Amino acid sequence: MYEIVQDILDVRTLAQEIATDADGAIATFSGIVRGTNKGKKVLFLEYEAYPEMAVKMMTRIGDEVKETWGLESMRIQHRVGRVNVGETSVVIVVTSPHRDDAFAACQYAINRLKRIVPIWKREVFEDGEVWVEGPTETAEVP
Amino acid sequence: MYEIVQDILDVRTLAQEIATDADGAIATFSGIVRGTNKGKKVLFLEYEAYPEMAVKMMTRIGDEVKETWGLESMRIQHRVGRVNVGETSVVIVVTSPHRDDAFAACQYAINRLKRIVPIWKREVFEDGEVWVEGPTETAEVP
């Protein structure tokens, strides 16, 4: 359900694997690599993960979604390695009986992922590269 | 961009057709046919549209999304005819530079579609069928 992958499946396949007879809604989020950042042309991104902990933290997000919305049908795939401009780096799929829950859970999951899942991206430009740091929350336990 | 169709394209294809270099987020909503409604087993749904007006109203929703979030990259496809349990009846795809806008616009669009787009569904059960009516808003101009 929660995976660090080299290649992301398409969202229809992911959704079909989790949807049940009671579900009427699928909400998905896909992160795609932008061609520019702060005015600089991005060539591609390189993602690195702490895979064991990343899966554990994505599973925790799944538990939080289950606790808040009662939904057990969520999938997250995050790529590592090189991801080119226009390609998908992360996909979150939530299926639910009702659409408001699907949207809320999906949006919660991507926001949470960006805070607690140990994955880092390096932006590669024509003239160099840089590790991107998320918002700092020093030594906090998220 | 806004279509009444016999078959819905997969969301990846729809997204690829509208995403630009500046987009970093894709939010999608898919409506799928539930196997039961109010405890009764649903065999399938039959959707009927007023096609010319449906496209016009979906285009209006697109205009509203553009006005509110500045997003021009939305697609909506809604099926007509028989749609079986587990199949997708409607898909909305929004791409955006930022994820919060993508979610908000996508959620707005499906809520609005369910109020103003002239499409109706008939639920077919083992022992009969019934036209489903949305919330009544008599002679109101939505």
Added chain:
Amino acid sequence: MKVRVRLFAALRDVMGPDLEIELPLGTTVEELWKRMVADEERLSPFADAVSFAVNHDFVAKDALLNPDDEVAFLPPVSGG
């Protein structure tokens, strides 16, 4: 004047998809609907539950009809 009337879902089951109706100038969309309900008893369950559309846009009930308008009486929509 003549207008075209289009009907959908439960209303289509009663009336068929399409009518042409001859009306006096100055008729409002609500007056046309009331006349149709008076003429066809099976429309009475829907009397207070339709929205009015003219030429593919919602209109208020007091909208005046014009020759060759395409009028539609819409049950509460249930797409999605």
Added chain:
Amino acid sequence: MKVRVRLFAALRDVMGPDLEIELPLGTTVEELWKRMVADEERLSPFADAVSFAVNHDFVAKDALLNPDDEVAFLPPVSGG
């Protein structure tokens, strides 16, 4: 006792991915980090910017380490 230290992103560029470190019993995760920063000048830019994880879970800075723990010092994450 021995613990394993894993490093990622900019920290990995400085230190490599993986270390084994011998520590006295009763060492906290923050004490280990301070010792590493003291030993390796190139870690100083990150001194106040890491989160602590032990055995794949975030921990507070005063968490005591145990033999064979897997410790990680995490720069602010930037996935998504």
